[in-house]
Amino acid sequence: MSSDNPYYASEQPPVASPVFQNEEFLPIHALDFGRMIKSPFQSPNWLVNLFWMFIMEILALFVVGNIIYLGYAGEVAIARSGGRTRYWPDFQLERVTEYLLRGLWPFLWQMIGFAALSVIVGVPVSIGAIATAALADGGPPFFAILSGVTTGAIGFLAMVAASYVLFAVTLKSLLANDFMAGMDVAFIKAFCVNMVFTMLLAVLYFFVISMVATLLGTLLCLVGLFLVSPILRLITCDFLAQIHDIHLSRGGPSAFPLI
DSSP, rough: OOOOTTTTTGOOOOOOOOOGGOTTOOOOSSSOHHHHHHHSSSSSTHHHHHHHHHHHHGGGSSSSSHHHHHHHHHHHHHHHHGGOOOOOOOOOOOGGHHHHHHHHHHHHHHHHHHHHHHHHHHHHHHHHHHHHHHHHTSSSHHHHHHHHHHHHHHHHHHHHHHHHHHHHHHHHHHHOOOGGGGGHHHHHHHHHHHHHHHHHHHHHHHHHHHHHHHHHHHHHHHHHHHHHHHHHHHHHHHHHHHHHHHHHHTTTTOOOOOO
């Protein structure tokens, strides 16, 4: 086709640029604790969102609250991932059914994972406990102590490894909004390799912030304590976005379509 055709340029198919060259998607490379704490309160409706998280806390007694919350957290994580939106997606009551359906998939995986975890950790610990008891019955205490320490170490490492896998499975199914997506071996493997130390740091961080929030809630008496869990729920929403971003920045596959 001749280049003097006035419609030549418009007839060319658009060239898709790589995701990381797209100015609309800029994944972070490390946990941003400041953003995690501040971002839920950037929405003009943050107080309303906090109220709904409090309601989810109550409904969690009937399980459904956690499922709805998971669905909402997934949508926030997708919106916040890569900085594609600078605003905080508000909780919308009319979309509760959509939250419920999205949150159902990771919830089911959590139930399956907890059952599997009880076997993965419980079997070796039970065997070790029996062996420790047998060694302690009239035998040298050294071997009983060694058996107990070994059993505890194996159980702990098995629990940590299984927890990493379970987190990857639930994150994938949540963000992809698909139960079967939780069986994406490539995503799970890449996530577990990429995020080992980052997840350990995150666990430590959440422990500290939970303690601080509980202390502040105690100082504010009963009302303050009621706000601790809802605030942590909002913070966790942004945490999921950051975790997914860091995984992407280290070459891992995305849990959802980026463009």
